Amino acid sequence: MTVMTVADVSRWFGNVVAVNDVTMSVGPGITGLLGPNGAGKSTLINMLAGFLPPSAGTVTLDGAPVWKNPQIYRSIGLVPEREAAYDVLTGHQFVVANAELHGLPDAGAAAQRALATVQMEYAQDRKIGGYSKGMRQRIKMASALVHEPSVLLLDEPFNGMDPRQRLHLMELLQAMGAEGRTVLFSSHILEEVERLASQIEVVVAGRHAASGDFREIRRLMTDRPHRYVISSSDDRALAAALIADGSTTSVSLDSTTETLEVDAVEFLPFAELVPRVARDAGIRLYRVSPADESLESVFSYLVAI
Amino acid sequence: MLNPTIVRLTAHGLLGGRRLLVLGSLSLLIVALAVLLQVFAGVNEADAADFLQGVSFGTLLPLFGLIIGTGVIGSEIDDGSIVYVLAKPVSRAVIVRSKLAVAVVAMVLFAVVPTILAALIMAGNTPGLAMAFGAGAVVAGIVYSVIFLLLAIVTRHAVIFGLVYALGWESLVGSFVPGARELSVQQWALSIIDAVETDGFVTAHVDLGVAIVLSVVVIGLFTWLAGRRLAAMTLSTEE
Incomplete structure (x- = not known):
C-alpha cells in the first residue's frame, strides 16, 4: 500500500511555469494523468520519479522525499517516454542488467519472470536496436517490473502501440492495479484513460483542472x-x-x-x-x-x- | 567499490560501436609512426622524447581523454538511457567510480600502452624512458578521464568545451605559456616523467610536488563533484 503525495507543487523553467500549484495524492489502483500535450504531465511524472526537484512544494512517497533519494527506487518502477534503451544489448541482457542494478538475489529468474509478464520471451535474444516501437515499450515495461515495485509510473505508455499491443498493455496494467499496486500513467487521449483508470487527474496548462472518478469527469465533460x-x-x-x-x-x-x-x-x-x-x-x-x-x-x- | 553491472554496461556502450574503431586505429597510428620513424629516420632518444611529448602527450592523451571520458556517460545522458541506471537504489558515487574505472582501463589500453610501445620501438636501448613515459601517461590518463567525465555530467556540450580545452589549453597554452603550465595536465605528466627518467630527455616546467598534489586534488575533487552532480541530475521533459 503505497501512496504518492504531491503537495502544493510548482515547477518553473526560467519564466515558464510548467506545473502550477498542484496538490494530489495517488494511491493503489490505476490513476490516469490526463491532459493535452505540453500540459505538464511529463514534468509531474519526472518530479514523482525523482528526476526533477519541485521549484516549490513537496513530492513524497509514503512520506519520504523522492528527490535525491535513490532508495525510493526499490519501490518505484519507471517507464520513461523516451525510447532509448541500450540498443546494443539484447532484451534479455537489458532486463537482467536492470535486475542486477536493483540488487536482486536471483537476477536471472526475476528477468525471466518480467519477460514472461510482458510476453517478450520470443524476442529476448534479439538486440533492442532491432525492436519495433511496441516491443521497445514492452521491454521497458519488463525492466520497470523486474523488482516487482509497489509503484509503477508510465509516461505516455500507449504512444506508438498498435491496437493489439495497446490492449495487452491495458490488461497488464489492470492486473497490476488489481494486485494493489499504485499505477500512474499519463496520456492525452481521453478514451485510453477512461477505459483504464478508476481515478483520473486532469492537468491543463500546468494546473490541476479536475480530479476524481472517471464518471464524474465524464459528466463534467458531457454536461x-x-x-x-x-x-x-x-x-x-x-x-x-x-x-x-x-x-x-x-x-x-x-x-x-x-x-x-x-x-x-x-x-x-x-x-x-x-x-x-x-x-x-x-x-x-x-x-x-x-x-x-x-x-x-x-x-x-x-x-x- | 564498483558496480559490476554498470562496468559491464559502460564497457558495452563505450566499445560497442564505431568508437572502438576510431580509438583502435588512432593508437595503431602512433605505433606505426614510431616504427616508420625508427626505420627511415633512425631516431635517437632525444627525438623519441620529443615525438612522444608532442604527439602522445600533446594530442593523443587529451583527445582520447575527451573521447573516452565523455564516452562512458555522455551518450547515455544524450539519449536518455541513463535513466535506467539512475532509477535504481545505487549510490551515485558508485555509478561515477564504476564509469571512471572503465574510462581508466580504456585509457591504459588505447593511450598508455601505445605510448609505451612507441617509446620501446624508438628508444629500446633506454627502457627507463619507456617506463617514465608510461608512468606519466597513466597519470595523465586518469586525470583526463576524471575531468571529461565530470564535464559530460555538467554540460550537454561536453565535446565542444572538451575540444577547446584539450586542443586550446593543453596543446597550445599549456605547452607554451609559462604561467598556465602550472594548471596543465600535460605539464604535470611531464613533471612525473622528468622525475622517473634520469637522463634529462624531458624538461619539466612544473615542480614534482605541485604536479602530484594537483593531480591528486583534481582526481579526488572532480570524482566527488561528479557524484554530487549526478545525484542532482534532472531529465529534460519538453524537447
Whole structure:
C-alpha cells in the first residue's frame, strides 16, 4: 500500500511555469494523468520519479522525499517516454542488467519472470536496436517490473502501440492495479484513460483542472453545451425543425459557408434527434461534425469551471 | 567499490560501436609512426622524447581523454538511457567510480600502452624512458578521464568545451605559456616523467610536488563533484 503525495507543487523553467500549484495524492489502483500535450504531465511524472526537484512544494512517497533519494527506487518502477534503451544489448541482457542494478538475489529468474509478464520471451535474444516501437515499450515495461515495485509510473505508455499491443498493455496494467499496486500513467487521449483508470487527474496548462472518478469527469465533460456544424440539402428547414426540440439551445445559419451551427444541451439526445428530424422532413444530411470536440476545448472547458 | 553491472554496461556502450574503431586505429597510428620513424629516420632518444611529448602527450592523451571520458556517460545522458541506471537504489558515487574505472582501463589500453610501445620501438636501448613515459601517461590518463567525465555530467556540450580545452589549453597554452603550465595536465605528466627518467630527455616546467598534489586534488575533487552532480541530475521533459 503505497501512496504518492504531491503537495502544493510548482515547477518553473526560467519564466515558464510548467506545473502550477498542484496538490494530489495517488494511491493503489490505476490513476490516469490526463491532459493535452505540453500540459505538464511529463514534468509531474519526472518530479514523482525523482528526476526533477519541485521549484516549490513537496513530492513524497509514503512520506519520504523522492528527490535525491535513490532508495525510493526499490519501490518505484519507471517507464520513461523516451525510447532509448541500450540498443546494443539484447532484451534479455537489458532486463537482467536492470535486475542486477536493483540488487536482486536471483537476477536471472526475476528477468525471466518480467519477460514472461510482458510476453517478450520470443524476442529476448534479439538486440533492442532491432525492436519495433511496441516491443521497445514492452521491454521497458519488463525492466520497470523486474523488482516487482509497489509503484509503477508510465509516461505516455500507449504512444506508438498498435491496437493489439495497446490492449495487452491495458490488461497488464489492470492486473497490476488489481494486485494493489499504485499505477500512474499519463496520456492525452481521453478514451485510453477512461477505459483504464478508476481515478483520473486532469492537468491543463500546468494546473490541476479536475480530479476524481472517471464518471464524474465524464459528466463534467458531457454536461456542457455541445456545438455542431451541419450542412444539409435544406439548412433552413432543418434549423426550424431542430430548434423546435428541447435539446437544442440555439441555431444559427451561416449563409457564406452554407452551414448550420447548432448548440445542443446534451450529446446523446441530440445525436438521436438530428437524424430523426432530418428523416421526417425529408432532408438529406451532408455533414454533421462537432465543432468543439477537440480535447483542447474539452480541457479548456474544464479549466473554466 | 564498483558496480559490476554498470562496468559491464559502460564497457558495452563505450566499445560497442564505431568508437572502438576510431580509438583502435588512432593508437595503431602512433605505433606505426614510431616504427616508420625508427626505420627511415633512425631516431635517437632525444627525438623519441620529443615525438612522444608532442604527439602522445600533446594530442593523443587529451583527445582520447575527451573521447573516452565523455564516452562512458555522455551518450547515455544524450539519449536518455541513463535513466535506467539512475532509477535504481545505487549510490551515485558508485555509478561515477564504476564509469571512471572503465574510462581508466580504456585509457591504459588505447593511450598508455601505445605510448609505451612507441617509446620501446624508438628508444629500446633506454627502457627507463619507456617506463617514465608510461608512468606519466597513466597519470595523465586518469586525470583526463576524471575531468571529461565530470564535464559530460555538467554540460550537454561536453565535446565542444572538451575540444577547446584539450586542443586550446593543453596543446597550445599549456605547452607554451609559462604561467598556465602550472594548471596543465600535460605539464604535470611531464613533471612525473622528468622525475622517473634520469637522463634529462624531458624538461619539466612544473615542480614534482605541485604536479602530484594537483593531480591528486583534481582526481579526488572532480570524482566527488561528479557524484554530487549526478545525484542532482534532472531529465529534460519538453524537447
